[in-house]
Amino acid sequence: MTYDNPTQFGGLVESAAMMAKLNVNLDTDIAINFDANQAKPVTFKTDKPSQMQGFSFGFTYALSDAEVLKLAAMELAPDYVTGFYALSEGTDERFRSFVTTRAYAPKPILTTQGGHQLEYVLAGAALSFNGTGSAEVVAVGDGGYNTDWNNFDVAGKIALVDADYYVTSNQVAKALEHGAVGVIGSVINRSGRYKPNIPGHLDIPVVSITQEEMAAIYAEFENNENLTISWSGTAHEHSPYVYSIAHWTDGSIETGQIKIKNKDLAQVEATYYTQGNARIKYSDTYTSLPSTGEFYSTGSPQMIATPQVRTEYFTASNVDKAKTQLPRITWTSLVMPSVNYNTDGGLFDGPREYTKNAQQVTNWDKAPMSATPLTNGSPRGYRDTNLLYIKNAPYGDANGHDGGSGYSLSSSVSFKLNGEQTHPTNGYIEMPDENAEIEYTINTYKRGVGNVHQAKELLAPEMYVTHTFTSSADSQGVQPILLPQIDIPLDLENTASANTPVRIKINGMIEGIGQVNLADVKVMYRYGRECLMYRYSSCRVDENQSYPFNTNKVLPEDISTVADVKKVNGDWYATIPNNAISGDFVHLRIIITDENNNNTDQSVLRAYLLD
Numbered sequence: 001m002t003y004d005n006p007t008q009f010g011g012l013v014e015s016a017a018m019m020a021k022l023n024v025n026l027d028t029d030i031a032i033n034f035d036a037n038q039a040k041p042v043t044f045k046t047d048k049p050s051q052m053q054g055f056s057f058g059f060t061y062a063l064s065d066a067e068v069l070k071l072a073a074m075e076l077a078p079d080y081v082t083g084f085y086a087l088s089e090g091t092d093e094r095f096r097s098f099v100t101t102r103a104y105a106p107k108p109i110l111t112t113q114g115g116h117q118l119e120y121v122l123a124g125a126a127l128s129f130n131g132t133g134s135a136e137v138v139a140v141g142d143g144g145y146n147t148d149w150n151n152f153d154v155a156g157k158i159a160l161v162d163a164d165y166y167v168t169s170n171q172v173a174k175a176l177e178h179g180a181v182g183v184i185g186s187v188i189n190r191s192g193r194y195k196p197n198i199p200g201h202l203d204i205p206v207v208s209i210t211q212e213e214m215a216a217i218y219a220e221f222e223n224n225e226n227l228t229i230s231w232s233g234t235a236h237e238h239s240p241y242v243y244s245i246a247h248w249t250d251g252s253i254e255t256g257q258i259k260i261k262n263k264d265l266a267q268v269e270a271t272y273y274t275q276g277n278a279r280i281k282y283s284d285t286y287t288s289l290p291s292t293g294e295f296y297s298t299g300s301p302q303m304i305a306t307p308q309v310r311t312e313y314f315t316a317s318n319v320d321k322a323k324t325q326l327p328r329i330t331w332t333s334l335v336m337p338s339v340n341y342n343t344d345g346g347l348f349d350g351p352r353e354y355t356k357n358a359q360q361v362t363n364w365d366k367a368p369m370s371a372t373p374l375t376n377g378s379p380r381g382y383r384d385t386n387l388l389y390i391k392n393a394p395y396g397d398a399n400g401h402d403g404g405s406g407y408s409l410s411s412s413v414s415f416k417l418n419g420e421q422t423h424p425t426n427g428y429i430e431m432p433d434e435n436a437e438i439e440y441t442i443n444t445y446k447r448g449v450g451n452v453h454q455a456k457e458l459l460a461p462e463m464y465v466t467h468t469f470t471s472s473a474d475s476q477g478v479q480p481i482l483l484p485q486i487d488i489p490l491d492l493e494n495t496a497s498a499n500t501p502v503r504i505k506i507n508g509m510i511e512g513i514g515q516v517n518l519a520d521v522k523v524m525y526r527y528g529r530e531c532l533m534y535r536y537s538s539c540r541v542d543e544n545q546s547y548p549f550n551t552n553k554v555l556p557e558d559i560s561t562v563a564d565v566k567k568v569n570g571d572w573y574a575t576i577p578n579n580a581i582s583g584d585f586v587h588l589r590i591i592i593t594d595e596n597n598n599n600t601d602q603s604v605l606r607a608y609l610l611d
Contacts (some may be wrong), residue, residue, distance in 0.1 A: 001081075002036055004192040005179045011192020012121070014564060016075070018097065020253055022090035039085035040255040043093060045241050046313075050103035051066075053236060054079040054298030058522050059253075060291045062094035070291035075301035080121050080195050086252035092379065097158070098248040100287045100297040108233030110184075111209070114220045118213055118229070124197035125303075125339050126172070126206035127280070128235035132326035134228045135181050136218065143171035155179030158229055160171050160217065163187045167196035167208060176204045183207075184229070186214040186234060200337075201456065205235075208443045223551050237280060237303040244297060246287050248314040266315040266354030272335070273365045273494050274306040275458045276609050281306050282339050282364070286332040294332060301339055306365075307492030316354040332376075335364045335401070337455035344455055347397055347408040350377045366402040367494040368607035369460035370586060371442070371467070371483050371600065372396025372403075379511045381440070381479030382472055387428040388479065390415075394444045395463055398486055408454060410535075411444040432474040433531065438538065440481070441466045449531050449606070459494060459585070461531035461539060464556055467601040478512035482598040484590055485509055490608055498582045499611040504563075506572040508592045508600070521572040522564040522591040524586070527580035530554045533605055556603035559589040579608035 004014035007119050017036040024032065034069060044052065058074025084099065107184070108129045110118040122128055127218045136157045143161040152159070159175040161167055165184035175183050183206045189195050194208050213575065220227050234240070243265075247258055284301040317328050332350030334341070336376060352375070373380060373568040382389045392403040394411035402486060404409050415422050415429060416439035422429060431439075445462040487505040488496070496502050504523070509515045531539035532553045541550045547595070563574040576586060585606040593599045 001077075007191045008189045010194070012080045012195060013077070013267045014056065014081065014193075015085060016045045016055075016077045016081055017087065017341040018098070018099075019087040020059070020089070020095065022095055022252065023030070023093035024090070026489055030066050034087070034245070036085060036087075038492060039087040039580040040548040041083045042255050043393070044101065044103060044245055044247075044260055045257050046103060046260045048241055049106055050243055051106040052082075052084075052101045052103050053302055054081060054300045055084055055099055055101035056287070056295060056297055056299065057084065057097075057099040057386060058292070059095060059097045060289070061096075072479050073293045074132065074292065074295055076298035078297055079302070081299070082450060086253040086255045088255070090454040091251040093251050095252070096248055096250050097253040097549065098246065098289055100246045102285060102298050102302065103243040103245060103574045104236040104239040104302070107236060108231045110229060110231050112217060112220055113224060113228045113230075116216055116220070118184075118209055121193050121195050122196060122205040122236070123167070123206040123208055126198035126202065127204060127303075128207070128237065129182060129205045130235035130238050132232045134230035136226055136228050137184070139218070139221070139469070140175075140209045143174060144154045145170065147174070149178050150393040152421065156181055158182040158184055160214070161185040162214060165207070167194070167198075169198050169200045169202060172198050172202050172204060172206055173200065175196065176202055180204065184209060188209055190342075199235070203517070237305040238308070238539070241311045241313065243313045243520045244285050244287075244313050244315065244331060246289070246297070248289060248342040262313060262317050264356055266358040266360070268312045268314065268360045268362055270310055270312050271363045271366075271492070272304055272306040272308045272310075273363065273367070273492055274561070275488075275494055276363075277493065279306055280304065281458065282336045284334045286334070286351070290328060290329045294351065301336070303337070316356040316358065317358060329581050337457055337562070341406060343403070343406045343408055345394075345404045345409040347401040347403050351376060364397065365494075366403060367399060367459055367488060367490060368486055368604050369395045369463050370398060370486055370604070371465045372400050373483055373509075373511050374402050376445075377399065380483075381469075381481045383431065383479055384432065385476075385478050386431045386473065388438070389428050390429050390440060391425070394442060395460070397491075398488070405444070408447040409444070410447075411442060413443075414441045415439065431471060435470050435472040437468065437470050439466055439468050441598045443534055445535035452540065458609060461537040461603075461605050462533040462535055463602070463604045464533055464602065465602045468601075480510050480513075480596065480598045482508050482510055482516070482592060482594055482600045484592055484600055484602055485515070488608060493610040493611075495609045496578055496586075498584070499579055501575050501577045504574045504576060506590065506592065508594055510594070510598070516594045517570070518572055518592050519563050519595045519597075520593040521567075521574070523565055523574035523576075524589040525561050525563055525576050526554065526559045526587040527584045527610075528554065528587065529583075529585060531605060533603070552606060554587060556589055556601070559603055578610055580610055582611050586610065
């Protein structure tokens, strides 16, 4: 890793290098020197203009001629690392190098009125300049707690922050409060670049520049007190396409320009839903190659401005070659409501192997929250002899992406065996040989919704699901946990029009079987703004007022207005009249039973919003 300045303090890693000297005989003492100055650049050229946003790189090495046991090593580079270099001497057939990255439409160009193009770093968790525009700049000094922002006219302008120590959400919030359209920040006496982190979902672009770049702006100020800065391009969070690239080379490390053709990739048309209004979400990907296990494909998660529809390209496994000749590559996608998965959880898809030129469609975060299978292929329920194993998926979206929990999104499970409460021992439930009934209940809940929630999510503060199925010694393997498939015609904000009925399509599936025939479907609904069922989730009576909180509880039996349900050509449909006021939510309870009497009873508060 090479920093962007020669001092021991400040700055960011600017480039990374991977170097290998192969087929070296170590029978005697030998000095091996690696010099990154001798390394050659490695770049990717895609069919559409793109810019890497961080990368991962490493190697595997077979420890025997049979290549059964391999060593793997890798390193991650965040999005501010702009260059990747490699040096490779000799060859070794046991050695395989790889580099992975995510590439977006090139970031916007920022230009001063005098024609100077600014070199800048995107702030963490902050918006970027997007589209085409220009604005005057106003210098506000440190802009911190001791700054009186009333002394500066920043309305409709870009605030220049020369921070004493850090650029923080405090300065950015003040700029936004006073009407600024952007913030360009730098830190006094800091060598090299600087990447601030701006939490709080503030609706204003923020970038960071070096002190040298800030000095160039001030130099233009001396001759033009109405200096403007213009921007042109597509912010990464609005990029209409994303490349997820994995490239490997056997025997050495490849250098130079590596061409990536769309025709050799898999293509996924991805739609990202939101909750009531536009908001930022975050995405990340894991990659795996033989002998590596899963690893992050870059060193930074990336923002998505939702709602959005974009094309996502993935490096595919070449199934035209034998498995022994080519790595089998998999991708796992992760979409999160906030930048930290441990806080608010997220939705998963994968690991998934793509084939060359495959075309797929997916929807992320489409309502309602629902019980779902695990996208990694593991069964939710599995019986081995008399041991029943349950793998819990706290929740999922309507497209079947399974969700993981975090600090502000929790889940609890309970079990009954033939009507009696039971508990797993070492992860399994001991079953009798004869036919027995299992009740498996999941209660998933958020600590808060709306302005109480860090990501200000509005929907699904609590879900309560009970799966009921039977199992005997004759029913080994995957268990018949019935999972609902619910399709509500909603817009990309997960809303439906008040006083306009919607027709919900309902099916059921069982892992290992697929879609199954349903013998009975019941749908109940209720309107309101409640957010409490059995657990404690905070929500406000009025989102514009800090108090009071809505403490009214709605249990599954309270969701009691019966919807009209019909079976048409093997599919079930329920009509919800939506005869409530704009701003209300629709609570849903759906009970499905298949022809073998497997049953699922699912209740979701705030399943979708009415506008």
